[in-house]
Amino acid sequence: MLTQSLNTKAINTPISGSKVAVSIDPVADRLGAITGHAGLVVTEFSYRKDEEIYGEDEPAEYVYQVVTGAVRSYKLLSDGRRQIGAFHLPGDVFGLESGASHRLAAEAIIDTTVRLVKRASLEKASGTDVQVARKLWTMTASELRHAENHMLLLGRKTAMERVATFLLEMDRRLAVAGMMALPMCRRDIGDYLGLTLETVSRALSQLQAQGILGFSGARQIVLRNRQRLHNLDA
Amino acid sequence: MLTQSLNTKAINTPISGSKVAVSIDPVADRLGAITGHAGLVVTEFSYRKDEEIYGEDEPAEYVYQVVTGAVRSYKLLSDGRRQIGAFHLPGDVFGLESGASHRLAAEAIIDTTVRLVKRASLEKASGTDVQVARKLWTMTASELRHAENHMLLLGRKTAMERVATFLLEMDRRLAVAGMMALPMCRRDIGDYLGLTLETVSRALSQLQAQGILGFSGARQIVLRNRQRLHNLDA
DNA sequence: CGAGACATTGATGTCTGTCAAGCTGTGTGG
DNA sequence: CCACACAGCTTGACAGACATCAATGTCTCG
Numbered sequence: 001m002l003t004q005s006l007n008t009k010a011i012n013t014p015i016s017g018s019k020v021a022v023s024i025d026p027v028a029d030r031l032g033a034i035t036g037h038a039g040l041v042v043t044e045f046s047y048r049k050d051e052e053i054y055g056e057d058e059p060a061e062y063v064y065q066v067v068t069g070a071v072r073s074y075k076l077l078s079d080g081r082r083q084i085g086a087f088h089l090p091g092d093v094f095g096l097e098s099g100a101s102h103r104l105a106a107e108a109i110i111d112t113t114v115r116l117v118k119r120a121s122l123e124k125a126s127g128t129d130v131q132v133a134r135k136l137w138t139m140t141a142s143e144l145r146h147a148e149n150h151m152l153l154l155g156r157k158t159a160m161e162r163v164a165t166f167l168l169e170m171d172r173r174l175a176v177a178g179m180m181a182l183p184m185c186r187r188d189i190g191d192y193l194g195l196t197l198e199t200v201s202r203a204l205s206q207l208q209a210q211g212i213l214g215f216s217g218a219r220q221i222v223l224r225n226r227q228r229l230h231n232l233d234a
Numbered sequence: 235m236l237t238q239s240l241n242t243k244a245i246n247t248p249i250s251g252s253k254v255a256v257s258i259d260p261v262a263d264r265l266g267a268i269t270g271h272a273g274l275v276v277t278e279f280s281y282r283k284d285e286e287i288y289g290e291d292e293p294a295e296y297v298y299q300v301v302t303g304a305v306r307s308y309k310l311l312s313d314g315r316r317q318i319g320a321f322h323l324p325g326d327v328f329g330l331e332s333g334a335s336h337r338l339a340a341e342a343i344i345d346t347t348v349r350l351v352k353r354a355s356l357e358k359a360s361g362t363d364v365q366v367a368r369k370l371w372t373m374t375a376s377e378l379r380h381a382e383n384h385m386l387l388l389g390r391k392t393a394m395e396r397v398a399t400f401l402l403e404m405d406r407r408l409a410v411a412g413m414m415a416l417p418m419c420r421r422d423i424g425d426y427l428g429l430t431l432e433t434v435s436r437a438l439s440q441l442q443a444q445g446i447l448g449f450s451g452a453r454q455i456v457l458r459n460r461q462r463l464h465n466l467d468a
Numbered sequence: 469c470g471a472g473a474c475a476t477t478g479a480t481g482t483c484t485g486t487c488a489a490g491c492t493g494t495g496t497g498g
Numbered sequence: 499c500c501a502c503a504c505a506g507c508t509t510g511a512c513a514g515a516c517a518t519c520a521a522t523g524t525c526t527c528g
Contacts, residue, residue: 075382075383075385075386077386077390077391077468078468079468081390081391081468082390083385083386083389083390085382085385085386097375098371098372098375098376099372099375099379103379103382104382126364126367126368127364128364130360130361130362130364130367133360133364133367133368133371134360134367136371137332137367137370137371137374138332138333140371140374140375140378141331141332141333141374142332143378144374144377144378144381145333145337147378147381147382147385148309148319148337148338148381149309150385151309151317151319151381151384151385151388152309152311152317152319154385154388154389154428155317155388155425155427155428156311156315156316156317156428157311157315191389193389194388194389194390234311234312234313234315
């Protein structure tokens with residue numbers, strides 16, 4: 001480990017690393033919108049549940065896109081308190097930095113496959129292709145928008161409002177056939193919402209008791225009344 | 235008012251609007267780093283204390299830089315709860331959007347003078363000048379970095395840790411001769427830190443009692459022991 | 469110098485955290 | 499295929515940090 005320099009650091013302990021360039025689906029593919037133009041090398045990689053993808057303050061060598069699975073980006077305080085800044089779901093790009101290093105760590109929540117491209121090659125492409133440069137900016141701006149909404153949630157919303165916001169966000173992002181399968185545990189949800197896992201659990205139970213949602217297993221949720229959920233969300 | 239369309243909307247009720255193009259100091263001037271290259275028209279404008287500069291979801295027609303004064307950017311919940319996302323101090327650029335509208339409102343905290351350029355002209359310049367495009371991205375990424383740190387504060391830090399973080403941030407950004415003159419009131423600080431003004435006041439009093447800081451008037455603060463303040467900040 | 473906005477301080481309340489016990493359901497191995 | 503084991507979840511009792519409500523103090527500026 002000590003002999004491994006940061007610059008030549010291998011991608012963290014993958015299950016399987018296929019180093020072949022893969023073809024990118026051009027439809028509604030946000031990373032593809034960039035790579036399509038520049039013809040960059042795109043690699044696929046997989047991480048097991050709870051595996052670290054990169055650490056906080058690590059050099060930002062790659063930009064990632066979730067293919068399947070789910071990823072959490074987070075910061076830690078010295079005593080272990082954790083704030084998850086975002087969940088990344090299939091299609092989402094993460095790990096994009098304009099500076100030299102990652103400002104949040106990233107871990108696979110469940111077994112996850114990602115596409116990745118070298119940051120340096122994107123930087124290079126942005127120097128010649130204005131479309132690429134524009135895309136990098138809008139992706140960062142999109143993350144900023146999410147962070148600004150989340151600051152409002154963390155600073156000013158009640159526990160119930162936070163959970164309602166969370167459910168509506170997840171419903172929007174990963175509902176299929178009116179049901180959502182949450183990839184993350186209650187602790188992850190708590191660390192995302194600035195709550196404890198117990199408070200999250202109590203809020204969900206209360207929503208169930210009110211008939212606003214139904215469970216089929218703790219992580220399979222059906223929203224039965226989005227309007228009432230919206231009303232609970234300030 | 236009703237006859238005034240949004241697209242032709244005048245800049246909000248300035249004290250004085252000098253529409254002359256002004257020369258920009260090229261040294262350590264972040265807006266200048268852009269405008270220097272593109273030769274854009276830069277205007278100066280002034281706002282009085284508590285005057286709105288733009289509202290949430292208003293079309294983002296201009297990008298601003300504080301010359302003198304201070305600005306708060308914030309979001310509101312329907313019942314009036316407010317989260318201030320950032321304070322903008324002399325030199326800071328604010329109101330930069332990659333989308334069509336402002337996602338936070340902005341108000342002058344005290345009498346404030348800003349420089350401004352049309353967003354559209356920056357967009358245009360970024361299409362031909364790769365340096366401009368790069369700068370827009372890094373400025374947005376810099377805001378994102380701040381927001382990520384602030385999410386950690388809002389989600390996971392105690393009241394005392396938040397106030398310590400705030401003091402160190404303000405010390406870094408506006409201390410002159412070892413003293414800082416806060417432009418904002420206790421309520422603004424509370425709304426930035428996700429606390430009430432009373433909790434902020436109590437924390438500051440406690441820090442004074444411990445000799446970590448001294449006051450000369452409620453908004454004139456001297457940090458007497460930055461190390462101990464750092465220790466209080468998780 | 470006076471008035472009003474702003475800040476401090478105190479008393480009390482409450483929401484969420486903490487600690488603890490038990491339950492569920494998922495995956496594994498006999 | 500069933501049963502066990504364990505991680506994850508729920509629920510309860512209690513505690514505590516911060517909010518709320520209220521009164522007083524102080525600085526600023528007109």
